[in-house]
Amino acid sequence: MAKHEMVEHEARQIREALKQSFPPVNTELRRDLWPAVLRRLDARQARVPWYDWALIGLSASVFLFFPQLILVFAYHL
């Protein structure tokens, strides 16, 4: 048997073995996934953006180093 014939024979055997071992899967989608996608999008949008966290961090640092500013800040609220 020529080499390429052996390779093809081997591939055919493995293909048959794999097809018998992996049962066919149902490729039909059981439900509409749009509501789940929408929830995923909403969850993402509800997240606090990075610049809000940066602002909170900056304010906390200022109050930590200059605690007297808390009173000034409270007066202006």
Add this chain to the structure above:
Amino acid sequence: MDLFRRFALGEIDAFETLVRQFQRDVYAWIVRIVRDPGIAEDLTVETLWRIFRARHQFRPDGNFAAWARRIATNLALDHLRRKRPEQSLLREPAGPPAPDQLLQRETREKIQQASRRLPAKLHVAATLALVEERPYDEIADALGTSVGAVKLRVFRAVRILRKQLNHLGVRP
């Protein structure tokens, strides 16, 4: 303005139309790779979300289905890499099996084990080409590579599987 252009601009109505149009194709592609309907649904939702997130990278005159398939394939590959190797893909009927059924089941399980031990890229190429019999150009497009590279991956997968099955004492 056409649907793809509106999607690329971030219009949610356009995206909803595309989801309803393509979700079945994306799911069918993923379930062929992961072979578990529940996991395939989760990965389809994740794929569709990533599609929306990457909308600026989509060229409105491009092939949306092929682009979606590529994102889906990458996610399915990541899932296969993370998945525990001992997870079973086969659902057997309840009740004690006959001795020849037991032998067949054992052989199938060994072949599945050997296939799951392949590197994820080889496993996906072999599953799509040999089990699902998808066209090589479609697989190449989804994996972001050439037809030649897919053929090489399938060839390597066959060689490795042959060696592993010989090692396990299984003759296909």
